Amino acid sequence: MVEKVKFRVFRYRPEDGGRGFYKEYEVPVKKGMTILDGLIYIKENIDPTLSVRYSCRMAICGSCGVRVNGVETLACHTQVLELRRRTIRVEPMRNYPLVKDLVTDMTPLFRKQKALMTWLIRRDTVEQENPTKQYLQSEEELERYLQFTYCIQCGLCYSACPVVSTFPDFYGPQPLMKAYRYYADSRDEGGEERVRLVDRFEGVWRCHFAGSCSAVCPKGVDPALAIQLLRRSALKG
Amino acid sequence: MLARGVSRSSVIQSLRVMLIPGRYGLERWSYVLQRVSGVVVSLYFIAHVLETGNFIGGITVWSVPEYSFAERAYEETVKLLKNPIFDVGLAVIGFLVGFHTINGIRLILAHFGFSLGRPKRPEPFTPPPSFSSKQRALFWLSISLAVFALLYTLDALTRVFRP
Numbered sequence: 001m002v003e004k005v006k007f008r009v010f011r012y013r014p015e016d017g018g019r020g021f022y023k024e025y026e027v028p029v030k031k032g033m034t035i036l037d038g039l040i041y042i043k044e045n046i047d048p049t050l051s052v053r054y055s056c057r058m059a060i061c062g063s064c065g066v067r068v069n070g071v072e073t074l075a076c077h078t079q080v081l082e083l084r085r086r087t088i089r090v091e092p093m094r095n096y097p098l099v100k101d102l103v104t105d106m107t108p109l110f111r112k113q114k115a116l117m118t119w120l121i122r123r124d125t126v127e128q129e130n131p132t133k134q135y136l137q138s139e140e141e142l143e144r145y146l147q148f149t150y151c152i153q154c155g156l157c158y159s160a161c162p163v164v165s166t167f168p169d170f171y172g173p174q175p176l177m178k179a180y181r182y183y184a185d186s187r188d189e190g191g192e193e194r195v196r197l198v199d200r201f202e203g204v205w206r207c208h209f210a211g212s213c214s215a216v217c218p219k220g221v222d223p224a225l226a227i228q229l230l231r232r233s234a235l236k237g
Numbered sequence: 238m239l240a241r242g243v244s245r246s247s248v249i250q251s252l253r254v255m256l257i258p259g260r261y262g263l264e265r266w267s268y269v270l271q272r273v274s275g276v277v278v279s280l281y282f283i284a285h286v287l288e289t290g291n292f293i294g295g296i297t298v299w300s301v302p303e304y305s306f307a308e309r310a311y312e313e314t315v316k317l318l319k320n321p322i323f324d325v326g327l328a329v330i331g332f333l334v335g336f337h338t339i340n341g342i343r344l345i346l347a348h349f350g351f352s353l354g355r356p357k358r359p360e361p362f363t364p365p366p367s368f369s370s371k372q373r374a375l376f377w378l379s380i381s382l383a384v385f386a387l388l389y390t391l392d393a394l395t396r397v398f399r400p
Binding site: 150220 | 260261263264271272344348349356357358360361367368
């Protein structure tokens with residue numbers, strides 16, 4: 001059965017300057033149709049000027065992060081009829097510079113990730129590049145960080161964080177979680193350096209445990225937990 | 238005065254994000270209440286110090302006034318505060334202090350890594366480990382204590398100020 005749902009989409013054109021505005025589109029919806037399907041329908045049939053970023057359409061690439069009815073979600077991961085609303089508000093993610101319509105510039109997220117050295121650090125770089133043996137881990141060692149490797153870097157947590165909104169210099173949930181992911185890895189040798197980087201005002205100490213990051217993660221990752229564990233590590237020194 | 242590069246609209250937007258919990262769940266409500274209660278209780282504390290300071294002459298405290306001055310100031314203050322608006326205000330302060338205290342302890346425990354779950358593989362329809370049952374219980378304990386403080390304050394007010 002096909003029914004009509006109204007999409008209230010945020011539009012922003014940088015060439016016009018000033019603020020954005022909302023535009024309404026009526027979209028025929030059937031069972032199984034996602035928000036992304038609706039946006040593609042609008043682009044193909046009603047308004048080709050609408051800009052939306054997407055790639056895999058199956059919640060793996062993390063490209064189509066938007067805010068639907070005020071909550072961050074992946075557009076390809078949210079079914080229209082499950083929302084049970086006649087009008088659906090679609091907005092771009094918060095805390096990122098806006099490029100156009102629903103497309104945001106993810107640079108702040110990746111810049112902060114880089115600043116926290118979110119990669120495996122080994123003192124012997126020659127051995128790291130050309131390993132002579134296997135670096136095995138126990139099940140327990142794996143469990144310490146495995147949950148945080150499920151992150152697809154969609155940036156929804158960074159958008160939902162109220163602290164980033166009020167204090168943009170805060171590193172944010174995703175970069176701090178990523179830092180903990182490597183800190184907790186038994187193969188990593190950059191622990192001290194990484195703790196020194198996060199042990200500052202714009203680091204772990206600015207998190208107020210609002211938990212919105214973990215609430216919106218489409219992969220069930222828990223950045224709020226990672227930040228608290230990282231904070232405990234910073235306290236231990 | 239705003240810092241360079243900070244527009245008025247971005248300040249309003251930040252305040253909206255900070256003060257409107259939206260549909261992010263219980264933890265976001267706790268965040269908003271903790272911040273609001275912190276600010277309100279701090280403002281109350283300043284007002285309270287100024288108000289009680291009046292009894293001994295306010296900012297002229299270093300030259301201690303006569304007893305009759307303090308007595309008159311006390312009676313005037315009680316007369317001013319003896320109305321339903323201040324009664325309700327004091328009851329709300331009781332609620333906010335009760336909530337801020339216990340929720341603050343919950344947050345300190347969480348910041349030290351206590352009362353949180355251990356990292357585990359994500360599973361559908363299960364809450365993340367940081368939203369542990371201990372954390373939730375402490376949140377509801379803070380709400381319960383806050384409601385108790387509210388009722389106690391109202392009861393105390395009716396007995397003290399309405400003999």
